[in-house]
Amino acid sequence: MLATRIRRWKSVALATAAVLVGLTAPALTATPAAATTTAYDSTYYKNAVGKTGTSLKSSLHTIISSQTKISYSAVWNALKVTDQDPNNSSNVILLYSGVSRSKSLNGGDVGDWNREHTWAKSHGDFGEVTGPGTDLHHLRACDVQVNSTRGNLDFDNGGSTVTNGGGSLVDSDSFQPRAADRGDVARMILYMAVRYEGDDGFADLEPNEKVGNGSNPYMGKLSVLKAWNEADPPSAFEENRNQVIYDTYQHNRNPFIDHPEWVEAIW
Ligand SMILES: [Ca+2]
Numbered sequence: 001m002l003a004t005r006i007r008r009w010k011s012v013a014l015a016t017a018a019v020l021v022g023l024t025a026p027a028l029t030a031t032p033a034a035a036t037t038t039a040y041d042s043t044y045y046k047n048a049v050g051k052t053g054t055s056l057k058s059s060l061h062t063i064i065s066s067q068t069k070i071s072y073s074a075v076w077n078a079l080k081v082t083d084q085d086p087n088n089s090s091n092v093i094l095l096y097s098g099v100s101r102s103k104s105l106n107g108g109d110v111g112d113w114n115r116e117h118t119w120a121k122s123h124g125d126f127g128e129v130t131g132p133g134t135d136l137h138h139l140r141a142c143d144v145q146v147n148s149t150r151g152n153l154d155f156d157n158g159g160s161t162v163t164n165g166g167g168s169l170v171d172s173d174s175f176q177p178r179a180a181d182r183g184d185v186a187r188m189i190l191y192m193a194v195r196y197e198g199d200d201g202f203a204d205l206e207p208n209e210k211v212g213n214g215s216n217p218y219m220g221k222l223s224v225l226k227a228w229n230e231a232d233p234p235s236a237f238e239e240n241r242n243q244v245i246y247d248t249y250q251h252n253r254n255p256f257i258d259h260p261e262w263v264e265a266i267w
């Protein structure tokens with residue numbers, strides 16, 4: 001069952017209506033994206049709602065750290081469910097390219113899809129042992145060659161066209177997903193930053209303003225990821241994915257899919 005989520009435009013409309021009937025004064029300065037409400041606010045997120053900054057990040061860390069973990073080998077079959085093409089149950093949708101490909105073509109050869117670590121596993125060197133390296137919230141089905149092109153690059157705007165990349169761009173130090181995947185990538189990266197705080201034997205993952213982070217536990221560029229979160233709000237595919245991970249596999253949620261405005265509230 002999908003979370004009931006009142007989208008941003010509706011919150012804005014309600015706020016505007018309140019202004020029109022004189023209930024609230026119009027804001028005179030720029031404000032972050034209007035708050036969303038979800039079916040989980042009074043339950044799953046009850047200790048986070050209303051907070052901002054480090055207080056919000058800390059509360060969310062506690063909430064989402066309660067999870068079931070799966071092995072790297074189990075990720076294959078999980079992705080066949082989480083990343084299923086809503087229009088063809090035999091296929092998965094591939095990150096970055098948007099291609100729909102047979103679930104049975106998982107593997108390592110040209111034309112196969114494999115397991116992309118959106119937060120590159122070398123950034124913090126967490127590998128494929130059970131933990132951040134197997135966390136479904138940032139693992140996605142991806143074309144083998146496109147995955148290789150992305151490699152461990154940081155995210156930024158610009159570059160030249162990625163072959164069969166759906167409009168994604170790459171240069172020597174960064175990768176830009178196709179437009180429809182930019183917000184997804186931002187929310188996956190920032191989930192990882194909140195989930196992994198260095199208290200469970202793995203590195204404290206954090207976004208920063210750099211590219212070329214190498215094996216440091218950082219991922220850039222934060223300002224670009226924030227812009228992508230705004231430009232590409234959560235889609236039905238992304239919301240369903242979050243729900244399937246919550247219901248079936250890990251029993252934790254990506255807060256930034258439920259509340260994209262929490263990106264600005266923290267960063
Ligand atoms: Ca999207």
Ligand SMILES: [Ca+2]
Pocket residue numbers: 192193194195196197198204205206
């Ligand atoms: Ca962190």
